[in-house]
Amino acid sequence: MIAQLLTICYLAGLTAAMLKATRYWLDYQRRGQHFYLVGVPANLALALTLALLVISTGDDPAIPLPTLRTLIRASLMVWAGLGLLFEVLYIASFLELKKDDYRVD
Numbered sequence: 001m002i003a004q005l006l007t008i009c010y011l012a013g014l015t016a017a018m019l020k021a022t023r024y025w026l027d028y029q030r031r032g033q034h035f036y037l038v039g040v041p042a043n044l045a046l047a048l049t050l051a052l053l054v055i056s057t058g059d060d061p062a063i064p065l066p067t068l069r070t071l072i073r074a075s076l077m078v079w080a081g082l083g084l085l086f087e088v089l090y091i092a093s094f095l096e097l098k099k100d101d102y103r104v105d
Contacts, residue, residue, distance in 0.1 A: 003057050003058075006053075006057050007054055007057045010050045010051075010053045010054045010057065011050075011054060013046075013050045014047050014050040014051055014054065017043045017044070017046040017047035017050060018043070018044075018047050020039070020043045021039070021040045021041075021043035021044050021047065024036045024037075024039035024040050024043065025037075025040050028040075033093055035086060035089030035090055035092075035093060038082055038085050038086040038089060039082075039083075039086045041078075041082055042078075042079055042082035042083045042085075042086055043079075045075045045076075045078040045079040045082065046075075046079045046083075048071075048075045049072055049075040049076050049079060052068060052071055052072050052075065053072065055068070056068050056072075
């Protein structure tokens with residue numbers, strides 16, 4: 001019962017990550033802001049993680065457990081790095097810094 005519930009949740013997350021990657025691609029096409037291109041592989045890495053989790057929830061995983069563990073960790077590291085970069089670039093897209101010409105001595 002728990003394994004089936006986890007599988008459903010992983011599949012829902014996988015679907016959400018794929019839709020989010022598609023949305024970022026469409027936002028890039030519409031707005032031309034290049035930071036959206038960082039969000040596409042970030043969400044694809046998250047989708048890969050969730051797909052690997054779906055594979056690992058069964059009684060007999062198709063991929064050996066040490067390899068599966070390494071793949072899950074690597075895809076999470078890629079997602080974390082690209083996700084953080086995306087958020088920094090996103091903030092920079094609407095944050096405007098101006099040089100102040102006046103000095104206080």
